[in-house]
Amino acid sequence: MENLEQFRIEVRQWLELNCPDSQRHPMAAKEQYWGGRTGKFSSADARLWFERMRDKGWIAPEWPAAYGGGGLSDRQGKIIKEEVKRIGARPPLVSIGIWMLGPALLEYGSEEQKQKHIRAIVNGEIRWCQGYSEPGSGSDLASLQTKAEDRGDHFLVNGSKIWTTSADKSDWIFCLVRTDPNVKKQAGISFLLIDMASAGVSVSPIRLISGESEFCQTFFDNVQVPKENLLAELNSGWSVAKFLLVHERKLMSELGSDSPRQVMAPNVVAHEYLDVENGKLVDPQLRSELVDYDMSMHAIALTHFRTFEEKTAGVHSAAPLVMKYVGTEAEKIKSELLLAIMGSRGLGWEGEQFTDQEIDTLRLWAMSKAMTIAGGTSEVQLNVIAKNVLQLPKS
Ligand SMILES: Cc1cc2nc3c(=O)[nH]c(=O)nc-3n(C[C@H](O)[C@H](O)[C@H](O)COP(=O)(O)OP(=O)(O)OC[C@H]3O[C@@H](n4cnc5c(N)ncnc54)[C@H](O)[C@@H]3O)c2cc1C
Structure with a gap:
């Protein structure tokens, strides 16, 4: 039986010692740290706060320690969240990898995929974006057309995704692709992990009324994706997609x-x-x-x-x-x-x-x-x- 009261006291003490005062105030959007190859901290204290939380395993407290998580229970994770909130501390890392992809990797990923991708998410090294929606396939997501053809040791991907938030700042994208056009639409979808630096991937920011462009359209033009980047079984991407959406919706709620x-x-x-x-x-x-x-x-x-x-x-x-x-x-x-x-x-x-x-x-x-x-x-x-x-x- 966990001693949760004792754990709460220890969390409180640790935060008191390790969370810089400057990180205990609400954060403006421009101060968020999203990680990734080009991610920048807004201050030395923001970096220190992130590094301390990362080294403690508290960027993802409930994830297994073997992949850089804290190895803690859900209840302990909740206590950390409550204590961080109690002192008004900022999230040290804002990350689609933590919110959405990580749980799906833990559930469906091979050991190699977990080793490769989860630690990189927790360490803020790789920034991910989400390639679900397509022009014509938003609410009716399962009608998506971006296709991935089996070419022996790789998939050849062609098509485009739209409303890809921060695709221009992300290093990798997780994508739903059609791998079988001849079955019920949900049954012919697979889930691929694609390096945005691959030849044939291009991104075009979509200008918004504000003049800013958080959204992008992402194009795949004969992109070769290694077979090892398939998450879960071929044609079972719809199950992964739904699992991930549960996490996305929970976050948004x-x-x-x-x-x-x-x-x-x-x-x-x-x-x-x-x-x-x-x-x-x-x-x-x-x-x-x-x-x-x-x-x-x-x-x-x-x-x-x-x-x-x-x-x-x-x-x-x-x-x-x-x-x-x-x-x-x-x-x-x-x-x-x-x-x-x-x-x-x-x-x-x-x-x-x-x-x-x-x-x-x-x-x-x-x-x-x-x-x-x-x-x-x-x-x-x-x-x-x-x-x-x-x-x-x-x-
Ligand atoms: C802030 C933001 C960030 C986003 N980020 C991403 C991202 O990173 N990656 C990504 O893949 N996508 C992203 N999206 C896209 C988002 O998933 C889609 O916009 C959403 O699923 C709706 O699809 P759509 O825009 O094609 O609208 P449509 O599906 O065309 O819907 C148009 C209207 O019709 C209504 N409608 C449609 N079907 C029905 C129905 N069956 N019953 C009743 N009403 C219906 C809808 O409610 C809506 O009002 C983002 C969107 C927003 C707003």
Whole structure:
């Protein structure tokens, strides 16, 4: 039996000694460390914090120590997360490899694949991006057309992926490809790991309304991918894809509590920006909206707690299926509230007259809408809930 109280004390002591003061504040988007061959730390302290957490095995506490994880239990991992949050510490590494690919590698990867890729993720050496969506295959992902032909010792990949977040900054991409066009669409898909430096891979950033381009279209033109880069069995990529999506959606459902960006509580921000009398906000409308928001966040936090306990106890529950929808919709409400609180100060996209917090608020407001699309749109999530949770008839 683990002594969790003792473990919590030790975690607290270690963090007290090892987390630099400068890393105990909310982080603006530009300060995130994403790792990879071209990744840069925003400060010497950010590097120190990352290196200490990495050496302790706490970048991925629950992953096996043999691959650079902490080798800890889910409960211990949760305690570390809670203690890191308690002191307001920043995530030392923000990583699609940690959030999405790593769990799939641990579940489906060969020993060689785990040895090669997991440590590189934990050490922040390789930055990954996700090659799922294609022009014409978003919600209907299984209709994807990028094909991989068997050419003996390698696959020959041709096609393109779209909305590949940060493909231009990533070192590798995990991709769904069609390996059998003659069977039911889900049954002819495989999961490939592709080095972005391979001949024939090219990336074209997609310019957004903001002038920035986080999204890219990724092209594969006769790209040779070694057979050893196939994850799981040939034509069983759909199972890996769904497994990985569970992790992606879980992450997105927790955005409110675990955002790698600034975590701003509307209630706290309201006291900074609005008139307060006797500890109460003067504006009754906003006051009531804030209470509604706080109550729903409390309910979401309790449901997260419940799903963790159910998972740890091996109890199957439908609750996780609703959380992506609920969590990302709550983030939209939060962003609207923050803008209402900040008024014109919340309308700064850039410029020195606005604080980092104000600029981030507006950017997060735009991002909160995107989050109800990424990883499966809210409408599609409602379909999932109707079918799998409520068990409603198809039509
Ligand atoms: C911020 C962000 C980051 C992303 N990053 C990546 C990435 O890194 N890699 C990647 O592969 N993809 C990425 N995507 C793409 C994302 O997965 C797709 O946008 C998403 O799956 C929706 O697909 P689509 O854009 O083709 O929209 P469509 O599928 O064309 O949907 C259009 C509209 O129709 C609705 N709709 C579609 N089907 C149904 C249905 N059956 N019932 C009801 N309504 C329906 C949708 O809800 C939506 O409103 C990202 C998207 C966003 C917004």
